[in-house]
Amino acid sequence: MGKILREPALTQKEEIDLYLTVLMKALEHSDIPEEFCSIGEYAEEAVCLEKHDPSWLVYDGERGKKYNIKTYWNCKDACYDLMSRVAESDEAEKEMKDFFNMECEKKRFHGLGYKDHKKPDNKSDIVPMMGTEEFKPRAGTALR
Numbered sequence: 001m002g003k004i005l006r007e008p009a010l011t012q013k014e015e016i017d018l019y020l021t022v023l024m025k026a027l028e029h030s031d032i033p034e035e036f037c038s039i040g041e042y043a044e045e046a047v048c049l050e051k052h053d054p055s056w057l058v059y060d061g062e063r064g065k066k067y068n069i070k071t072y073w074n075c076k077d078a079c080y081d082l083m084s085r086v087a088e089s090d091e092a093e094k095e096m097k098d099f100f101n102m103e104c105e106k107k108r109f110h111g112l113g114y115k116d117h118k119k120p121d122n123k124s125d126i127v128p129m130m131g132t133e134e135f136k137p138r139a140g141t142a143l144r
Contacts, residue, residue, distance in 0.1 A: 015075070016075045018104060018107055019076050019079050019104070020039060020075070020079075022100055022103045022107065023039065023049075023100065026083065026097075026099050026100040027083075027086070029096070029099050030087070030095065030096045036086050037082060037086055038061070039082075042061050042066070044062070044063075044064070045061065045062060046061050047060055047061075047082055047085045049078055049082045055071045055073055056071070056072045056073075056075055056077075057078075058070050058078050058081040058082050060085070080097060080100075083097055083100065
């Protein structure tokens with residue numbers, strides 16, 4: 001019977017770093033102004049996401065106090081809550097979360113050592129067939 005290949009698990013710190021990095025990218029992609037949210041600390045008139053061992057807090061900072069506090073056991077769920085609070089509509093929220101999920105998967109994929117395939121500039125995709133003037137596509141599995 002064949003072996004099952006599994007992705008190496010990210011450490012908890014690597015996973016948190018991934019989610020927070022991608023969250024900031026998703027907010028920027030959705031044109032959410034920086035002053036609307038704060039990651040890591042309290043900010044006045046902003047949606048805040050803070051690590052509060054062993055959990056994560058998402059809340060609205062206003063007049064020096066924390067309102068609408070929600071506690072999450074993992075960073076990803078806290079990121080989802082922050083995105084839903086700053087999104088202007090359900091459609092904008094869905095688009096932001098889809099972008100977030102797609103970027104997380106890309107980062108995980110690249111983290112496994114896979115890179116975008118780039119052909120050397122000096123090689124063409126088309127090579128002449130032996131003994132003829134016809135051309136055929138270069139085999140995708142050929143050694144380079």
